[in-house]
Amino acid sequence: MITRRLFLRLTVGLAATRARPVLSRAGTKARVVVIGGGFGGATCAKYLRRADPSLDVTLVTPQRLFISCPFSNAVVAGLQPLTSITHTYDTLRRRYGIRVLYNTATDLDPLKHRVTLNDGKKLSYDRLVLAPGIELQWGAIEGYTPAESAVFPHAWEAGSQTELLRRQLKAMKDDGLVVITVPDNPYRCPPGPYERASLIADYLLKNKPRAKVLILDAKDTFTKKDLFVSAWKRLYPTTLEWISGSQGGRVTRVDARTGTVYTDFDEYKPAVANVIPPQRAASIARVAALDDGKGWCPIRASTFESTVHRDVHIIGDAAIVNPIPKSAFGANIEAKACAAAITSLLHAEPVAPPVLINTCYSLVAPNYGISITGGYRVVDDTIHTIPGTDGISPLDAPDAVRAQEAQYARSWYANITADTFT
Numbered sequence: 001m002i003t004r005r006l007f008l009r010l011t012v013g014l015a016a017t018r019a020r021p022v023l024s025r026a027g028t029k030a031r032v033v034v035i036g037g038g039f040g041g042a043t044c045a046k047y048l049r050r051a052d053p054s055l056d057v058t059l060v061t062p063q064r065l066f067i068s069c070p071f072s073n074a075v076v077a078g079l080q081p082l083t084s085i086t087h088t089y090d091t092l093r094r095r096y097g098i099r100v101l102y103n104t105a106t107d108l109d110p111l112k113h114r115v116t117l118n119d120g121k122k123l124s125y126d127r128l129v130l131a132p133g134i135e136l137q138w139g140a141i142e143g144y145t146p147a148e149s150a151v152f153p154h155a156w157e158a159g160s161q162t163e164l165l166r167r168q169l170k171a172m173k174d175d176g177l178v179v180i181t182v183p184d185n186p187y188r189c190p191p192g193p194y195e196r197a198s199l200i201a202d203y204l205l206k207n208k209p210r211a212k213v214l215i216l217d218a219k220d221t222f223t224k225k226d227l228f229v230s231a232w233k234r235l236y237p238t239t240l241e242w243i244s245g246s247q248g249g250r251v252t253r254v255d256a257r258t259g260t261v262y263t264d265f266d267e268y269k270p271a272v273a274n275v276i277p278p279q280r281a282a283s284i285a286r287v288a289a290l291d292d293g294k295g296w297c298p299i300r301a302s303t304f305e306s307t308v309h310r311d312v313h314i315i316g317d318a319a320i321v322n323p324i325p326k327s328a329f330g331a332n333i334e335a336k337a338c339a340a341a342i343t344s345l346l347h348a349e350p351v352a353p354p355v356l357i358n359t360c361y362s363l364v365a366p367n368y369g370i371s372i373t374g375g376y377r378v379v380d381d382t383i384h385t386i387p388g389t390d391g392i393s394p395l396d397a398p399d400a401v402r403a404q405e406a407q408y409a410r411s412w413y414a415n416i417t418a419d420t421f422t
Ligand SMILES: Cc1cc2nc3c(=O)[nH]c(=O)nc-3n(C[C@H](O)[C@H](O)[C@H](O)COP(=O)(O)OP(=O)(O)OC[C@H]3O[C@@H](n4cnc5c(N)ncnc54)[C@H](O)[C@@H]3O)c2cc1C
Pocket: 035, 036, 037, 038, 039, 040, 041, 060, 061, 062, 063, 066, 068, 069, 070, 071, 072, 073, 103, 104, 105, 106, 131, 132, 133, 134, 155, 156, 157, 188, 189, 192, 196, 282, 283, 284, 315, 316, 317, 318, 326, 327, 328, 329, 330, 331, 359, 360, 361
């Protein structure tokens, strides 16, 4: 349980504003540059300006429109349009005075405190926030490169890939096989592949009842497994099948030319293959060895400052924040804690260790929701689950509870996107 006191401690800390402006090394307003306008970066930029309107905050992100991965599985399954998960930065700019640059950061000099953009422009900062999300590891599955993703979509970054997978499902034969390949941990959104398989199974059952979904998994277990498996037995007994890593589910190679997916023991020729490859922190979070050469970025959890370079903070999927999963909920809450820490640091005030929360909702069917939740505190720069705060939906809940959780999931999406982008 998140107690009222814990919640207030977090939210009160965030609401604090400063009367005196803080100056940068250059004697101008203190400059914070935020790279990446997703759940982590957009939230952090907003909460920095809320905490201290004197800060000069620049948000660098490639696209004018942000299309969210949360609820993209519902788009894949045809339950809602892509426009329903598309957001702009207009309110962040207008209401909070954030300078938004539609550009890509290509390099970083942590010693000179400078970021280089794609057009050669350089931005100086007092504090830098990196929230660039993930990069797909092309080639980690033999034969899977950007060219193959046009045939076997990953749809693990939302947008055109989401639409491609949707189109393929609509176009496939009535008795077709859909294969979804799932990598080992860690990856963005641990329950995401299983939610996707569920919603695709729901779509097939209603529209192509002779078709089937097969999950080829590199792992033997996954988050909320008992809840997913018991729901699948009931809702999709002949439509959905899961093959674990030890049963031969690990995908080693794909051949888009022949339409084949290979595991250690078998080969499949699906009508649709959704290949979700292994991932790592996006490239800008791996320059200057910010990932220690290991793919994900270590941070000091009290401030989210990199353990490799000073004055560089890393939040969201790119950072190592175990036991918090790589989720939009997590990126949003880390962003607020990071904004509070940066404001304190710039004002030479002590940083209050953050209290963090996360809930991952999954839809197993349009009116069937399940969730897992946790509360976390930071001790000695390490994140710990607060005993008694971890919770999961009951295994034997009645349909009314599942329907209510599906409603909570939709309401969560409305709230988190409002908190992030408006
Ligand atoms: C299918 C699916 C379903 C999901 N469902 C849920 C859910 O229900 N609940 C949940 O909590 N989470 C969910 N997630 C996870 C969630 O999408 C991520 O955890 C979240 O987006 C992470 O936020 P982030 O800010 O780290 O990265 P992102 O939100 O991906 O934002 C990163 C941004 O940085 C930009 N960027 C990258 N490199 C650069 C650069 N060099 N310069 C400038 N900008 C750059 C990117 O273009 C992007 O706009 C889901 C994920 C998937 C794939």
